[in-house]
Amino acid sequence: MPGSCSRRSDVCADRNLAGSTLEGTTLEDWAQRYIESTDLDHKLAPPPPPTAWRQPTPAPKRLVSAGRPPELEVVARAPRSPTRSQMGTPKRRAQLLHTFLHHELQAAELMCWAILAFPDTPRAFRQGLLGICQDEIRHMGLYRQHLVVLGHDVGDFPVRDWFWQRVASCERPLQFVALMGMGLEAGNLDHTKRYEEWFREVGDHEGAALQRIVGDEEVAHVQFACHWFRRWTGDDDFENWRQELVTPLTPSMMKGNELDRERRGRAGFSGEFLRQLENWQPS
Template sequence: MLPLRRLPPLPLPRGPAPRRLLSAAASAAASPSPLPWPGLHAWRRAPPSDLRTWGPDGPCASDAEEAAGAPPEPDAGAGSSLAEMGALVLSTADPLAKARLTHAAFSRWVAGLPVGQATAPDHPARPDKPLVVTQKEMTTHKEMRVPLNAYMLHNLAHVELNAIDLAWDTVVRFAPLRDTLGDGFFADFARVADDESRHFRWYSQRLAELGFSYGDMPVHNLLWRECAKSSSDVSARLAVIPLVQEARGLDAGPRLVQRLFGFGDHRSADIVARVAEEELAHVSVGLYWFLKVCQMMGRDSGDTFKDLIKEYGVVLKGPFNYPARDEAGIPREWYDEKFKQESAQKLEEVHDRLACIVEMEKENASLND
């Protein structure tokens, strides 16, 4: 399973060398593994996006005045490698500072920062608020007496904040596998972190427009618990996070958009729709690397996914957004028991028909004799 704890320490790469934007993922692009989503090449080629504000007509560049009034953040030039920058993000408690530092780290990576190595904290730094409760203790928007749209956006902002840390934890924790995985792996997950930081900014901005801020409502910590379970196995991390947790975002996105439209908040619905559209790349890139790691191990990817889901006690719950999952490339038989049963039944019917044809051919042959 390529467990991290069994690998000998690897030397740090030598100083940063300028790179073309695409070269960070060159090893990945050259792989014989299938590209599940046709848009993956374009996603990898795109420059770091500065569209971190949601304007009247959609994403736009951040307002200079807003940036000037932002709270202080750790020195973005402090890290000498991508892994060190990732560890710095994980150790940053203020959510907006975490988001800005993520963007700075990814921009520095594109400019030539090496992967390097660093130590990932057991838990990412968090602000004093929001209050973290268990899933059973979570209350509804009616019980909290807050508008539905603000309640939904706060939950989504929490998901995106966790997603920033999940991506950086993947970069930092598995940096010792750099010689095995190649720079493309770390380029992809640093880009995922940058996307998630932009999504958090959009949700935070919209919350502020509604008179709320991140931290005003309780949250649960399920996502990080899932991350912690897969901290020693890169194949498990890829199965549990992109192919289960982020895939659930594909399932939920259209339903959330419809609820916001029904509530009359078209601006929030547009933001959620755009985020759900961009999450397709994150699921697809997770699948790409899962297939590649399975290939390295010489294991069947479907069987490995099912084994890992069972081993780590992950529950696959519908309803599933089949078109989005199909577009991302996740085989239906990996996650849908009903589909697996129907496929097995159809295969059995085909075998039965073939058996009948064979018997008929034998009878015809005996009559001709």
């Protein structure tokens, strides 16, 4: 899914961001450049973000897709994830890590997307989105390192832009934190716990450690979303949250087979919320 800029113009713009014309560049420009870039190096290690925000507050900008480096083959339906019994095969573990890496990339891009889409939110909210974006980029780098250890690299497996297809339809910041932080990232707390075990039982201790590190660091991202959801609605009521999920998403897509109650509790979910999440059934 190519972005709106050609590879050549993208490289030029990247050079501008990193070079002498940095003065006058705003954080919003940086965010848009990150989304639209089609340069893999830029996706993995963008230049440091500027500190200035655009003044006066810009109009909302809602990008519908992200630039994709030529190394990445984007498909409508990604191959099935490896099962537990396939985890002993390095190639299958690499495939899984490649999927996780692409999740991190989309998360980083979508934090930038929200900075541009919701310019009227408090500065502290958008500053928090930037911090999370930088964490996701770092996670991407960690996944890439282990991918290389397993004899693979970015682009060895096709990817699917599923997060973009869903999250970019959020119309309000409340929907964004409900879906991204309290939904997808919270679900990842459950998933990383399970995969940590799967990596460990086939003797891939580095892969297991990676799952633990990423899972632990995602707690703060979920906490951020819970904080703003409570601030904007007054509580973290399960039904309110469910109603903020954009169609056709449901709570069952936002959790693992088993909830990581410890991490979810640390992130700020109440026991009652988790009880309802665990018991929720489609009507």
